[in-house]
Amino acid sequence: MFRTPSPARPVPLAFGGFIALAAAMGIGRFVYTPILPAMAAGIPLPPTEAGLIASANFLGYLTGALTASAGLFARHPRWWFLTGMAISALTSGAMGLTPAFGVLAALRFVSGLASAFVLVFASTVVLERLQAAGRPGLSALHFGGVGAGIAFSAMLIASLEAGSASWPQLWFASALATLVFLAVALVLVPAEPAADRPAMDGPAAQTHPDTAQKPPAAQATPPxxxxxxxxxxxxxxxxxxxxxxxxxxxxxxxxxxxxxxxxxxxxxxxxxxxxxxxxxxxxxxxxxxxxxxxxxxxxxxxxxxxxxxxxxxxxxxxxxxxxxxxxxxxxxxxxxxxxxxxxxxxxxxxxxxxxxxxxxxxxxxxxxxxxxxxxxxxxxxxxxxxxxxxxxxxxxxxxxxxxxxxxxx
The missing domain is CATH 1.20.1250.20 (MFS general substrate transporter like domains)
Structure with a gap:
């Protein structure tokens, strides 16, 4: 449906990864921070429950990172990171539908799992293609999406609160923004069969989400x-x-x-x-x-x-x-x-x-x-x-x- 970017166009590819991480991490994982004051006042949400909801998100992230790194989903990394972005948008939107503590914690757990999948599999696709294009240094642009997404979420929430938006509306807007970012990532990181093959050692060994370098080949097996x-x-x-x-x-x-x-x-x-x-x-x-x-x-x-x-x-x-x-x-x-x-x-x-x-x-x-x-x-x-x-x-x-x-x- 979309043309595959050639190795001569690595910048749009890195920017596609930037957009994916901005959505899944800057919004999906961290937008809870600027929305939390409005939730605490509007529900109201006591500090212990606010902390447990955050912990549920991090438990989901841990579960997702370990699951994704196990290599069980390595065959179609592009499909998995796009699916993770869609789930991130859905769970963000659903956060605005109820003040029930148990539901909020469950949604944040799923959101954390989805954000981990985006981080692992978007990095798998983008970093492998950048390596093939001879531009691995652009991985810093890819990972810069996390900070840019945090900044975007801060500006989004601040502007909406200036207009007296309620805490559910803040979550709905975050979901919409994630869907827009999904559409951009879909275009900038198009399907490429060669890049979507599983790596020889699996994504965990080749492209961890937080580092762009491949590990050197093992010459021995030290303790x-x-x-x-x-x-x-x-x-x-x-x-x-x-x-x-x-x-x-x-x-x-x-x-x-x-x-x-x-x-x-x-x-x-x-x-x-x-x-x-x-x-x-x-x-x-x-x-x-x-x-x-x-x-x-x-x-x-x-x-x-x-x-x-x-x-x-x-x-x-x-x-x-x-x-x-x-x-x-x-x-x-x-x-x-x-x-x-x-x-x-x-x-x-x-x-x-x-x-x-x-x-x-x-x-x-x-x-x-x-x-x-x-x-x-x-x-x-x-x-x-x-x-x-x-x-x-x-x-x-x-x-x-x-x-x-x-x-x-």
Whole structure:
């Protein structure tokens, strides 16, 4: 139906991936953050239930990522990521149909699963075609869609709320935007049988959603568990816990403080704008300092950002904290997964699952802890400071591995 893009046109292809991730991640996975203040006031939705709904989404994402990475759906990656976008749109729209907690949690679970499928399979298609076209560097444009989608969702929700839209209408608009993005991705990433064949080692081994490089061929089978890998897996789980509390509740944090309310709609926009170019930034830092030092530095910067969002220093520092969060979480994700594969290429697929599981567990625990502590203490400060401490520990764990990590380069 559509012409297949030639290797001479990789930019439209990368932009198609950008659009897919903007829809499934920036909207489907993260739009809950800017909509949450309206839901909390309109339903009303207590903090514990808000946290559990977020945790359900992250459980769905973990389930989807592990399922997609297992290779069971590898034959038609384009079909699966387009289907995931459609499901993401449907579940977003359905969120506006009922205030029932159980239904909302179930919908967010399915939405998380769908977003993982889009991330895995859109990356499988786009990154393989970019590699074949000799333009693997455009993968940063592809992954930049996550931050751009966050920024778009912030502007969409802010503009609708300025017009007094209700929380269900915010979800309906998000669903419509996802459908529009689906139509664009359908054109920019057309069917190509050669790219839609399953990879020899499956999508988990070839193109994980958060990293663009293929693992080097295994020459031997060294032990899976080494001290640097154990520390890295633990650090990755702490990172998942450390970033997700602020990423879920930062708009609520701003809305609940009268001094911060004027920047409530801007704070999530800042997160997205900072996230969009962050892969380029942290790749440059990694090439200069080494992957371990870059990972440790990014975790410390993110810890500072998480702390600033609840420090009460004023709107500027809240916005600066949001920028530090947005500017680090995608970079840490890419650095961690890339280096896990470099440390043990013979176990690339297993490490993908272990890292994803560790990260997903941290993501699921974070919102529940935050909601529970919010009801117990009256603010998100305690949970955010615990998250910042977790990021500091993650930094220390990986920094200790600096020499072993450097030796793997």
């Amino acid at each position: 899976l568990w080494t001290a640097p890998l154990v520390r890295l897996v633990l650090a990755y789980g702490l990172f998942g816990f450390g970033y997700v509390i602020t990423a879920t509740f930062v708009s609520v944090i701003a809305a609940e403080d009268p001094a911060m309310a004027p920047v409530q709609h801007l704070v999530w926009l800042v997160v997205g704008l900072a996230a969009a170019p962050s892969i380029y930034l942290w790749n440059a830092v990694s090439s200069r300092l080494g992957s371990a030092s870059a990972f440790a530095l990014a975790c410390l910067a993110e810890a500072a950002g998480v702390t600033l969002t609840v420090a009460g220093f004023g709107p500027f520092w809240l916005m600066f904290g949001a920028a530090l969060l947005g500017g680090t979480f995608m970079g840490i994700t890419a650095l961690g997964l890339t280096q896990a594969r470099s440390l043990s290429p013979a176990h690339a697929s297993r490490l993908l699952a272990l890292m994803t599981a560790s990260f997903g567990l941290g993501q699921m625990i974070g919102p529940f802890v935050a909601g529970t502590l919010r009801e117990a203490t009256g603010s998100y400060a305690a949970a955010s400071l615990i998250a910042a401490a977790a990021l500091v520990v993650a930094s220390a764990l990986v920094f200790r591995s600096d020499q072993a990590w450097a030796n793997s380069q």
